[in-house]
Amino acid sequence: MGSCAAPSAKGDDKFITTDYLQQCRTAYTEGYRRAADILINHIDESGRDQDFLVYPVLFLYRHHLELLIKQIIGLALALAEDPDKHQYKKDDHNLNNLWPLAQKLIPEVDDSYRPSDFKIVKEVVKALHQADERATDFRYAGRNDGTRSLEGIHYVNTRRFGEKMGEASDLLDGVDNGLRYLLDCKAEWNQILDSF
Structure with a gap:
């Protein structure tokens, strides 16, 4: 994978290139996670701003x-034997649609995982989906129909939330890295086969 730095060749006035976006x-x-972690650290260290920063977090x-x-x-689809049988909408933001597909695909392409390994991810996905089904309630105070966002949520312990998200993220980062390794192995193997 190439560098994620923006192009800087002399005379190159493009700030963003297609290749840049694909590589990053x-x-x-990771940027979204780190930004949330930074905000939580600020809240924890200063004891201030939670009421304002909870929504961005x-x-x-x-x-x-x-x-x-x-x-x-x-x-996982790149590793799957029959990726066409796992069609999904790439513009879907519903975690209750995305996570079950991922959870089904992972053991199909990497048998080192068991469903019980993903307990924390399932819990986090369920909680996030219940709070923000359409991926808009954390961003907007009101919905298009005029009702209040996050109805029924009165308090969020950002530190505890961050800890749970960290556990789920660390697990999924491991899965991501493992699948990247398997994809590299597959490419290497295909290269060897093509050389015969």
Whole structure:
């Protein structure tokens, strides 16, 4: 994977190139997580701003998880024997649709995982989906129909939320890395076969 730095060749006035965007999916995914972690550290260290920063924290972690799950789906489909049997909408933001597909694909392409390994991810996905089904409630105070977002949620312990998200993210990062390794092995093997 190439560098995620923006092009800087002399005379190159392009700031963003297509290649740049393709190489940096992980930077996006990890960037949302790190931003949430930074905000939580600020809240913990200063004892201030939780009432304002809780919404960005929730959104950043939720979006991180969505992107990471989509990344895993893409890697698993690249490894699957019959990827066409696992069609999904790439513009779907519903974690209750995305996670079950990822959870089905992972053991299909890497048999080292058992369903029980993903207990924390299942818990986090369920909680996030219940709070923000359409991936908009953490971003907007009101819905298009005029009702209040996050109805019924009165308090969020950002530190505890961050710990749970960290556990789920670390597990999924491991899956992501493992699938990348398997994809590299597959490419290497195909290269060897093509040389005969």
